[in-house]
Amino acid sequence: MKIIQRLKKWLNKEHGALIIESAFVYPIMFFVLMFLLYMGNMYYLKAKINSVVSQEAITYAARFADPNQEQFDKTIPTSNQGDTQVTKELYRYLDVFNLSDYGTASDVQKNELVKEIEDTGFYAGMTPANITVETHKVHNYVVYQTYEVTVNYQLKFPIRFIFSKDVVLLNMTAHEETPVIDTSEFIRNVDMAVDYVERTETGQSILTTLDNTYARIEKFIDGEKKPDPSEAVAGGSGTYTVTDLDAAISDKCKEYYDKYGPNLTAEQKQSLYEELLDLYKKTAPQNRGDLLVPMNAEVIDGLQKSNYGKGDVYFVTYKWETGNETVESTRTMKTMPVGTVFDRLGSPYGKCVGQVNEDGSCAKVSQRSIPYYFEGDDATQQASYHRYVVKVEITKSNLIEQIEKKASSVSEKERMKAAVNKYYDNKIPVYGNNGNQDGLAYGEIASMFGEPGGGYQYDMPLDMNDLYNIGMIDVVKNY
Structure with missing residues (x-):
């Protein structure tokens, strides 16, 4: 009896409770720590393999753009180094549909990548397994190219679930697709050619034609x-x-x-x-x-x-009754803040634009006093109707600043700056008695060509095409 009583007394002490708690807690803590170590290793492996694949794509994209790059990657280049027998890939854009094996890595190159991935990891039992290189080639998209590398692999998680004979295998994929960028020499040569073209009259004519063509294509794609x-x-x-x-x-x-x-x-x-x-x-x-x-x-x-x-x-x-386009008593200089919506009934090469009200309504055709044939009086239903929105407040100072930054050539810059200066020299004496003299000529449209007028218009310093090209305005879609 004394032995049983002593045992009960001993179990009631803290030492007994500690043993029981340890029997439950220590194994759980051990498994949690092991789980964290293995999970940390798994995330490290995933990040490391992603990095290897990303670097592989970047390296081969550079080598594809310049075949000499592989030699320079492996050795320290000297002044006389470089394989002059290696030709540039001048025709690499011709395989539009990727029908051939052109631009695909060899088995030797793929095996080098597999070997590099196999050597990754801290624990011997958790190295990547079943590594396969699914994609290792260039893709041609007519106007640009990319190099893609995709690797599939498995990571073994060294824990078996209850009643399971096999360990857990995690299927992973690492993917990277990077652009093939032309060499710096090619880019410099293209820039030099563009600069030369911009400084010739014929070249400027070509660029203007290309700009107009692009604008029409963009307009068609956006929808009008x-x-x-x-x-x-x-x-x-x-x-x-x-x-x-x-x-x-x-x-x-x-x-x-x-x-x-x-x-x-x-x-x-x-x-x-x-x-x-x-x-x-x-x-x-x-x-x-x-x-x-x-x-x-x-x-x-x-x-x-x-x-x-x-x-x-x-x-x-x-x-045109030049000078009498607006009612004299209504003339003022008015600013166009950012977000202002206005319209034009005609081509983007004109300067007179109409006011769009807050509710979206605008002047009718007859209120604009313009000498053209239209079917009906609803301006918005005419094929030549367009709406624009102000991106940069249209003032003299902002116009000059945008021209300096955005003009496509020196001659274009001088032409537009001269037009802006002439505009304010001519308009301020006529419209500048009221309003902000840094603004725009604004007034009620007068009666002309047998039309009553009555709408309100702004007379711009530059046409819509110029204002768009220097970033002052944008086109409102669906108009």
Whole structure:
């Protein structure tokens, strides 16, 4: 009995409780620590293998752009070093559909990558296993290329679940795709060629054509709101395209210019107006673009010939009442803060734009007093209607700053700066009695060409194309 009593007393002491607690806690702590060590090793392996694969893709992308790079990677280059027999990959963009093995790593190169991955890890039982190089090649996307490396592997987790015979295998994938960048010599040569082109008159003409082409493509991709084709004029064939109509208008004006000269009689103006209107109506509304024809014979002033770097172009001139475009009592200089939305009914090469109200409404066609033929009075339903939004507040100081930063060439910079300075020299005496003289000429549109006017317009220092190119405005999509 004494022995049992002593045992009970001993178990009731703290030493007995500590033994029991240790029997439960220590094994759990041991397994937790081991689990953390193995998990840490697993994440280390994953990060290390991702790094190896990433470096592999970057290295082979550099070697693919410049075959001499592999030799320079392995040795310290000297002044006379370099395999002159190795040619550059000048035709590497031709394999558009990746049909050949061109640009694919060899088995030897893949095995080198596998060997490097196998040597990774802290614990012998947890090194990567079943390593396979799924992808190790260049991809051609016509205008650019990438080099892709993809590796599949397994990590063994040295713990078996209850009633399981096998250890846990974790399937992993490391992937990297990096661009193939041309060598610095090639980039410098291209920059030199671009600089040379920008400094020649022919080159500037080419760049202007490319800019206009890009703008049209971008506009087509973004989508532009056009009238419903079902609203086409009855009897119109709708077979002309914008290019057809542009050429047809110029050819018709040339025909009259060659026959009668730049100054036409009233009868000749009436005949020209009717023929131009017939061409316009033969073109479906969605195909007219920004092209416009006279609203009647009375608004025609004459004909003019000009050259825009693509041959002679002939067009109609109009009887603009210069200086009387706005009601005198409403004239002021008004700023256009960032976010202001405005519109234009016509091509982006004009400078007069309309006010868009807070509710999104705008002036009707008749309120704009412009001498062109339109179908209906809703400006937003015309093919040549566009909306823009201000990105940089349009002031003289901001215009000069953006021109300095964004002009495509020295000649373009000088042209635009001269236009801005001339604008403020001319507009401030007329519009500058009120408002901010660093702003824009603003006023109510006067009655002209038999139209009532009544809308409000801004007269810009530069046309929409220039303002867009120097980052002052952006195009509002779907208009």
